[in-house]
Amino acid sequence: MAAANGRSRSITLADLAKAAGVSRTTASNAFNRPDQLSAELRERILSTAQALNYPGPNPMARMLRTGRAGALGLVFADSIPYAFSDPATLALLRGIGEICEREHEAIAILPVDHDISVPPAVYTAAVDGFLVYCVPNGAPVLKALKERGLPVVAIDQHDFTLGPSVVIDDEAAAYEACRHLTDLGHRDFGVLTLDLTDTSRGGPVTHDSIGDIEFAVSKRRLLGYFRAFEQVSINPFDQRIIEIAFNSQRAAEGVVRGWLQSPRPPTAILGMSDRLALGAMRAARELGVDVPKDLSIVGFDDTDQAVIATPPLTTVRQPIVEKGRLATKLLLEARRSGVHCLKTELVVRGSTAPPRARQARG
Amino acid sequence: MAAANGRSRSITLADLAKAAGVSRTTASNAFNRPDQLSAELRERILSTAQALNYPGPNPMARMLRTGRAGALGLVFADSIPYAFSDPATLALLRGIGEICEREHEAIAILPVDHDISVPPAVYTAAVDGFLVYCVPNGAPVLKALKERGLPVVAIDQHDFTLGPSVVIDDEAAAYEACRHLTDLGHRDFGVLTLDLTDTSRGGPVTHDSIGDIEFAVSKRRLLGYFRAFEQVSINPFDQRIIEIAFNSQRAAEGVVRGWLQSPRPPTAILGMSDRLALGAMRAARELGVDVPKDLSIVGFDDTDQAVIATPPLTTVRQPIVEKGRLATKLLLEARRSGVHCLKTELVVRGSTAPPRARQARG
DNA sequence: TCTTCCTTCTTGATCGATCAAGAAGAATAA
DNA sequence: TTATTCTTCTTGATCGATCAAGAAGGAAGA
Numbered sequence: 137m138a139a140a141n142g143r144s145r146s147i148t149l150a151d152l153a154k155a156a157g158v159s160r161t162t163a164s165n166a167f168n169r170p171d172q173l174s175a176e177l178r179e180r181i182l183s184t185a186q187a188l189n190y191p192g193p194n195p196m197a198r199m200l201r202t203g204r205a206g207a208l209g210l211v212f213a214d215s216i217p218y219a220f221s222d223p224a225t226l227a228l229l230r231g232i233g234e235i236c237e238r239e240h241e242a243i244a245i246l247p248v249d250h251d252i253s254v255p256p257a258v259y260t261a262a263v264d265g266f267l268v269y270c271v272p273n274g275a276p277v278l279k280a281l282k283e284r285g286l287p288v289v290a291i292d293q294h295d296f297t298l299g300p301s302v303v304i305d306d307e308a309a310a311y312e313a314c315r316h317l318t319d320l321g322h323r324d325f326g327v328l329t330l331d332l333t334d335t336s337r338g339g340p341v342t343h344d345s346i347g348d349i350e351f352a353v354s355k356r357r358l359l360g361y362f363r364a365f366e367q368v369s370i371n372p373f374d375q376r377i378i379e380i381a382f383n384s385q386r387a388a389e390g391v392v393r394g395w396l397q398s399p400r401p402p403t404a405i406l407g408m409s410d411r412l413a414l415g416a417m418r419a420a421r422e423l424g425v426d427v428p429k430d431l432s433i434v435g436f437d438d439t440d441q442a443v444i445a446t447p448p449l450t451t452v453r454q455p456i457v458e459k460g461r462l463a464t465k466l467l468l469e470a471r472r473s474g475v476h477c478l479k480t481e482l483v484v485r486g487s488t489a490p491p492r493a494r495q496a497r498g
Numbered sequence: 499m500a501a502a503n504g505r506s507r508s509i510t511l512a513d514l515a516k517a518a519g520v521s522r523t524t525a526s527n528a529f530n531r532p533d534q535l536s537a538e539l540r541e542r543i544l545s546t547a548q549a550l551n552y553p554g555p556n557p558m559a560r561m562l563r564t565g566r567a568g569a570l571g572l573v574f575a576d577s578i579p580y581a582f583s584d585p586a587t588l589a590l591l592r593g594i595g596e597i598c599e600r601e602h603e604a605i606a607i608l609p610v611d612h613d614i615s616v617p618p619a620v621y622t623a624a625v626d627g628f629l630v631y632c633v634p635n636g637a638p639v640l641k642a643l644k645e646r647g648l649p650v651v652a653i654d655q656h657d658f659t660l661g662p663s664v665v666i667d668d669e670a671a672a673y674e675a676c677r678h679l680t681d682l683g684h685r686d687f688g689v690l691t692l693d694l695t696d697t698s699r700g701g702p703v704t705h706d707s708i709g710d711i712e713f714a715v716s717k718r719r720l721l722g723y724f725r726a727f728e729q730v731s732i733n734p735f736d737q738r739i740i741e742i743a744f745n746s747q748r749a750a751e752g753v754v755r756g757w758l759q760s761p762r763p764p765t766a767i768l769g770m771s772d773r774l775a776l777g778a779m780r781a782a783r784e785l786g787v788d789v790p791k792d793l794s795i796v797g798f799d800d801t802d803q804a805v806i807a808t809p810p811l812t813t814v815r816q817p818i819v820e821k822g823r824l825a826t827k828l829l830l831e832a833r834r835s836g837v838h839c840l841k842t843e844l845v846v847r848g849s850t851a852p853p854r855a856r857q858a859r860g
Numbered sequence: 861t862c863t864t865c866c867t868t869c870t871t872g873a874t875c876g877a878t879c880a881a882g883a884a885g886a887a888t889a890a
Numbered sequence: 891t892t893a894t895t896c897t898t899c900t901t902g903a904t905c906g907a908t909c910a911a912g913a914a915g916g917a918a919g920a
Contacts, residue, residue: 146647148876159900164878173898191645192621196562197876199624200905205558206622207606216595216605226582233578237609242623243578244569245605247598259554260568261604262561262624283553285508446808510906521870526908535868559906562875 209263231460272350310360388415428489447486571625593822634712672722750777790851809848
């Protein structure tokens with residue numbers, strides 16, 4: 137981008153000081169410390185600035201001198217357009233935005249470069265700290281963040297070592313979701329998982345793949361489901377478990393369509409996100425499968441879409457907006473490390489019911 | 499936020515240069531211009547950096563020296579949490595994010611301060627240019643942007659003077675939407691407008707208020723509706739026209755509920771956004787008013803919600819994502835001023851039909 | 861052999877502000 | 891009167907990098 141340097145170099149604080157007949161520091165104080173000079177002089181300096189078309193102290197120079205950027209960097213695991221379309225990420229952004237707006241901090245959304253293993257943006261962004269969301273353990277970007285040495289707060293990252301982390305008890309929440317279904321009598325499940333590794337492209341989850349899981353959130357939720365399975369003597373690996381890459385609603389829909397058309401379809405579906413659950417719901421609707429009579433579905437997140445879906449989705453409510461708020465506050469206060477765990481709640485709505493067979497018996 | 503200056507001042511390029519036994523420029527080149535020094539020397543410098551825990555050239559110093567920030571500033575008329583919940587704004591952000599990611603630019607979302615008339619963020623943000631969205635003509639922030647002197651590109655702002663503007667022909671698009679309804683035979687309308695001024699809180703729109711409209715988009719859409727009205731000899735001000743502040747779906751729902759319960763309800767509703775139209779749809783559903791048999795509804799934007807609504811919403815499709823892309827490209831290229839007008843299209847779906855009375859006659 | 865060119869690296873100046881320390885003058889206290 | 895404090899303003903150093911210009915040494919060309 138060509139700067140606006142048509143002919144002459146831009147006007148500086150020194151120019152303004154000279155024009156107003158004062159020193160640089162006094163001119164600077166006119167902008168930043170009104171109490172350090174008389175009101176009339178300040179007025180004169182500001183009107184001289186107006187006349188000279190001086191836009192105020194150069195932000196870059198100020199930042200260099202003061203060491204403060206006035207912005208927080210956001211690092212996402214996924215691409216930016218994805219972030220702006222995922223309801224959970226957006227709820228988070230609302231929380232972050234709320235606090236940043238209040239504290240007059242800018243939000244710098246850093247470009248993720250998937251080609252280069254370490255995004256240069258983490259090194260070159262003028263920010264006072266970073267918020268990272270859903271970055272898998274061991275990702276190169278974490279090393280970059282560590283090298284950069286600025287305060288970092290993570291969201292939804294268990295075992296985060298670079299700073300505080302805001303999480304929920306994913307294992308317990310998932311357990312509760314699954315337990316709700318086993319309590320209703322379900323024994324035939326389909327599980328739709330979020331991404332398990334940074335590079336995977338989706339597909340069946342086997343016993344062996346559990347150890348390779350990079351995303352702690354996915355792992356804990358899966359283990360939560362498993363614990364509920366085992367309590368009613370279900371072997372998790374007898375159930376259908378499919379990883380859906382990129383939290384794709386369309387992919388979930390396709391997978392569930394396949395299940396529902398198979399000889400012995402599941403009676404209940406666990407989605408690790410509302411998006412995945414809503415994909416399942418679509419598949420059911422298309423095939424004329426009644427939810428919840430023929431198929432129970434439980435989501436995760438409790439996004440707006442869960443409420444307005446027909447039938448409304450039974451799901452795990454997690455305080456996503458509050459996650460964003462808290463993480464931002466922690467970053468601004470640069471508090472000590474530690475895991476901050478927020479409460480979740482299972483919201484039973486209209487998408488779950490006992491399986492048909494059992495209903496008939498009862 | 500306390501910087502990470504535990505005890506000693508942070509390590510600089512000069513320190514690295516000394517440690518590696520080279521000059522500052524050579525050390526700098528190791529990071530920025532690999533072709534300017536031999537490969538072995540570069541390797542040695544980088545590994546020395548690693549050993550010293552040097553995080554790479556300080557972004558603020560680099561920015562000051564080079565004059566480039568590597569970030570684009572976004573200025574919204576509304577608060578940040580609102581931006582992250584409005585479907586149209588999000589579509590725009592996807593377009594912006596796509597290009598920024600590709601060009602390795604960060605997106606700096608600037609805090610809007612509604613208390614202070616001129617947001618200091620515009621003066622203090624380290625950015626290379628600004629994208630402004632839906633800021634009303636005459637807003638103080640525009641003066642600040644002008645003073646700052648950086649390239650600016652506007653989106654959805656007609657008569658923008660500080661740089662290029664990406665718009666659609668709102669008048670023609672609105673005309674087409676309304677014409678669709680008058681063609682179907684409707685003569686009793688309810689019109690839900692977006693904000694007309696920066697300070698208004700909603701309410702009936704009268705002949706007198708037309709002149710005071712600050713948001714060019716709202717004005718043009720309104721005039722487009724009016725033109726269609728006048729073609730079938732309807733006096734616009736005989737129709738119900740209500741401004742809904744903040745594009746609030748809930749407020750729209752309330753207003754439409756009132757209309758539908760009035761002695762002579764409208765047979766058709768024009769919403770200046772899909773959100774407003776969907777609010778109308780909700781009101782109709784709650785009251786058992788059949789859409790489209792008893793009430794036709796037309797929206798504007800063609801967001802995702804329009805497609806999945808039941809019935810799917812007839813609306814004006816505008817290329818919002820493309821608006822974001824184009825505006826960002828224009829800003830990065832710092833092209834000459836000029837208005838860039840994108841195409842729109844009326845998408846007729848299931849929410850519109852002839853009015854009942856006419857159906858009976860026909 | 862002498863000149864020219866290229867590669868590789870260095871020096872001093874500079875980007876535009878803020879900070880630390882202190883000076884000048886007026887006001888207050890002893 | 892002298893000492894002390896307060897207000898108001900100034901000077902020189904500094905934040906940490908990049909740039910422009912040029913030097914040293916070797917390779918290539920005349």
